[in-house]
Amino acid sequence: xxxxxxxxRHNFMALNASISFFTLFxxxxxILLIFFFLSQWLTNSAFALAELETVTSHLLPQxxxxxxxxxxxxxxxxxxxxxxxxxxxxxxxxxxxASLRSSFIVILGLAKSKKFFKNKFKDIFAVLAIMIxxxxxxxxNIYLTKATTYLDGYIPVIEVSFxxxxxxxxxMIIVITGFFQFYMPIKIKKRHxxxxxxxxxxxxxxxxxxxxxxxxxxxxxxxxxxxxxNLFISLIWLYLNTGALLIGAELIAALHKQDLLxxxxxxxxxxxxxxxxxxxxxxxxxxxxxxxxxxxxxxEQDFKLYFVIEGEVTILKNNKIIEIIxxxxxxxxxxxxxxxxxxNKAVVSSDWCRIITANELHIKKILTExxxxxxxxxxxxxxxxxxx
Numbered sequence: 001x002x003x004x005x006x007x008x009r010h011n012f013m014a015l016n017a018s019i020s021f022f023t024l025f026x027x028x029x030x031i032l033l034i035f036f037f038l039s040q041w042l043t044n045s046a047f048a049l050a051e052l053e054t055v056t057s058h059l060l061p062q063x064x065x066x067x068x069x070x071x072x073x074x075x076x077x078x079x080x081x082x083x084x085x086x087x088x089x090x091x092x093x094x095x096x097x098a099s100l101r102s103s104f105i106v107i108l109g110l111a112k113s114k115k116f117f118k119n120k121f122k123d124i125f126a127v128l129a130i131m132i133x134x135x136x137x138x139x140x141n142i143y144l145t146k147a148t149t150y151l152d153g154y155i156p157v158i159e160v161s162f163x164x165x166x167x168x169x170x171x172m173i174i175v176i177t178g179f180f181q182f183y184m185p186i187k188i189k190k191r192h193x194x195x196x197x198x199x200x201x202x203x204x205x206x207x208x209x210x211x212x213x214x215x216x217x218x219x220x221x222x223x224x225x226x227x228x229x230n231l232f233i234s235l236i237w238l239y240l241n242t243g244a245l246l247i248g249a250e251l252i253a254a255l256h257k258q259d260l261l262x263x264x265x266x267x268x269x270x271x272x273x274x275x276x277x278x279x280x281x282x283x284x285x286x287x288x289x290x291x292x293x294x295x296x297x298x299x300e301q302d303f304k305l306y307f308v309i310e311g312e313v314t315i316l317k318n319n320k321i322i323e324i325i326x327x328x329x330x331x332x333x334x335x336x337x338x339x340x341x342x343x344n345k346a347v348v349s350s351d352w353c354r355i356i357t358a359n360e361l362h363i364k365k366i367l368t369e370x371x372x373x374x375x376x377x378x379x380x381x382x383x384x385x386x387x388x
Contacts, residue, residue: 006107006250009369012243015103019096020242024235026096029089034131090124097126103246105185107253109365129182133175140171172201176245180252192255200248207240259284263358264366266307266330267373273309273328282309285356295346295355296332302342303360306332311353316345323384324349333381336360 101122105112176197181188262280269275286309289295295313296302306313307330315323315331322344325331335342339360367374 003247003250003254006254007247010106010250012246012250015106016239016243016246019099019103019246020235020239022096022099023238023242026093029092030096030127030130030134033086033089033093033127034134090127093127093130094120094123097123097130100183101126101185104183104249107246107249108184108186108256109253109369110185126183130179133179133182136175136178140175169201169205172204173197176200176248180249184252188252188256192252195255196248196252199251200244203244203247204241207237207244260362260365263356263362264370264373266356266358267366267376271328278309281356282354285358287355287357289348289353289355291348291351291353293348293353295348296342297345298342300342302332303336303339304332305330305336305358305363306346307356307358309354309356311348311350311355313353313355314347314349316347317343330380333377333384336363337381 098119101119102112173194174197177190177193180193180196181190184193262277263285265275265277266272266281269277272278272281289311295306296304298317308325308327310327312327313325313331314321315325323331325346331346334340367377
């Protein structure tokens with residue numbers, strides 16, 4: 001459910017359109033760079049070109065032949081591969097990497113960096129990372145294909161074909177996992193990256209197998225678009241393929257936010273202190289305190305929210321009791337929102353107390369992403385102010 005909510009919140013279609021647009025324009029400089037480096041490593045440049053054409057045909061199947069023809073003409077021209085030309089090609093591909101980086105920042109709900117030169121350096125380095133992953137996939141696929149041919153005489157042809165497809169599928173998952181690990185702006189658990197990569201790879205394989213059906217359904221486009229039909233189909237196809245990448249990123253973000261989604265339930269579930277989910281919340285965010293334990297004191301720079309699961313907490317101002325927090329209630333939101341030092345003192349008044357502690361970043365993410373929760377939070381704050 002969070003996966004679909006995330007797509008809705010982040011305006012998935014607009015993000016995908018941006019990435020597919022920049023992918024189309026960055027494809028030629030990227031392929032030129034990859035072809036240049038592959039031709040330096042491989043003795044047979046035609047072999048490198050054939051492998052590149054096979055991979056690009058999955059992204060732009062209707063115009064990949066024309067695209068590769070342009071690559072061949074350009075690479076065989078008298079301009080040569082000067083360092084200046086290589087720098088220009090790198091810069092021409094950076095809008096794609098900038099779009100990818102911005103999209104992942106939006107999906108993860110992070111703040112964008114405003115440092116232009118630092119971001120541009122990251123984008124150039126990211127182009128290099130895409131090239132490395134691209135080349136790695138090609139080389140691994142080549143050796144896997146050669147390895148499976150040795151099995152022709154030992155196992156049936158159908159099983160060899162299945163084995164080759166399976167190994168190619170695993171290779172794609174590994175490469176996409178590496179891509180996500182490099183591009184995600186924060187550290188993500190490896191298993192979350194792998195799950196997102198599996199979803200992206202499954203979507204891509206489904207799209208590849210559905211391509212013939214897609215072409216049969218688009219025959220009428222020629223009546224409207226004429227000679228531009230192939231370009232139109234390629235644009236749609238590219239949009240679907242980049243969408244598969246973003247779907248994987250959305251799933252990774254949803255998995256990464258699991259703990260945050262769990263914390264969000266304190267604002268949603270009534271009497272949550274009696275709900276079974278409280279065991280998981282206490283395991284991640286909870287602490288147990290004895291009587292007279294000071295949670296925070298006047299003047300402290302403590303920007304946290306505290307939710308009482310069991311016991312009582314007394315709020316003091318100038319050593320006078322102004323409020324008693326019971327189980328199922330939370331406190332501390334004033335300093336969290338204002339980022340001003342504490343004006344009160346919070347002390348455990350029961351024999352012992354179990355409290356869930358949420359930091360400023362977690363609460364602000366929850367309030368930013370869910371207006372309903374934000375309204376409940378503000379209503380609670382208004383009632384607290386009114387009672388005081």
